[in-house]
Every structure is written in structure tokens, then in C-alpha cells.
Amino acid sequence: MRRHKNTIVGLILIAFIGISLLACGPPPPKSEEVEGKWLAIKKENYTYGGGQQVGFTVEFFKDKSVSMPVGKGTWNITDKGQIKIEIASLTMFGSIEEKLLTITMPDKKGKVIFKKQ
Numbered sequence: 426m427r428r429h430k431n432t433i434v435g436l437i438l439i440a441f442i443g444i445s446l447l448a449c450g451p452p453p454p455k456s457e458e459v460e461g462k463w464l465a466i467k468k469e470n471y472t473y474g475g476g477q478q479v480g481f482t483v484e485f486f487k488d489k490s491v492s493m494p495v496g497k498g499t500w501n502i503t504d505k506g507q508i509k510i511e512i513a514s515l516t517m518f519g520s521i522e523e524k525l526l527t528i529t530m531p532d533k534k535g536k537v538i539f540k541k542q
Contacts, residue, residue, distance in 0.1 A: 453506030454521045459485045463526050463539035470534045483528075483539060 465479040484492045491500045491510055498512030508519035510528065519528040526539040 453502055454508065456487070456502065458521055459500070459502070459508055459526075460487055461485060462542045464542050465537050466540050467538040469536040469538070479537075482542070483526075 462482050462484045465481050465483070467479060481494050483494075485500055486492075489499055489501055491498050491512070493510075493512060495515070496512050498510060498515075500508060500510045503509050503518075506520070508521070508526075508528075510517045510519060515531050517528050517531055519526055521527075524541065526541070528537050528539070530536065
């Protein structure tokens with residue numbers, strides 16, 4: 426009986442630790458970390474126009490507006506800590522890790538990676 430109880434306690438402890446680790450992730454970016462001009466340095470699985478060139482910039486402003494090569498729009502930080510970018514009928518999401526901004530294209534296949542200027 427005691428062995429059975431120890432096994433159950435052990436499994437509950439392992440489950441609790443596993444759930445705790447899932448909740449851990451990078452903290453959401455602060456507006457100040459997003460604001461500014463970002464230079465495209467790499468594209469991955471990019472399916473939109475423009476081929477594989479990099480070197481274009483995206484600029485995020487304090488008033489939550491954004492300027493991209495495809496036009497001007499708005500941005501905000503979601504409850505999940507993602508950067509939501511809306512331009513006309515396009516919605517893209519981004520994240521900042523290790524001082525790099527990654528924006529995922531609307532088809533969720535292509536990504537553009539930026540570094541802050």
C-alpha cells in the first residue's frame with residue numbers, strides 16, 4: 426500500500442513539474458524593445474513577392490503605427506506576448522528572441538528575421 430502511495434505522489438510531482446515548465450517561456454516584449462527601425466537579415470520559406478533579398482527595413486513607432494515595404498499599419502503586443510502587425514487585410518505575428526525580431530507571414534510558412542538598427 427505504501428509503495429502504491431509513493432508511486433502516485435511521484436507521478437503527481439512529475440506532472441506538476443512538467444506543467445510548470447510548459448508555462449515558462451520568454452517574457453513578452455516591452456513596447457520599448459519593439460519600437461525603432463529593424464533591418465531584414467534573413468528569410469526562411471518566404472513565399473511572398475521580393476524573392477530572397479534582404480536589407481529592407483520595418484519601423485515600429487511609439488503611437489503603435491508601423492511602416493513596412495508593403496505599406497503602413499498598426500501593431501500591438503497581444504496577451505500571449507506576440508507582436509501583432511496589421512496592414513490592410515494582412516495580419517502577421519512576430520516575436521523577439523535573443524535581440525532578433527522574427528515576423529511570420531500570413532501563410533504561416535514564411536518568416537523574415539530582423540536585427541535592430
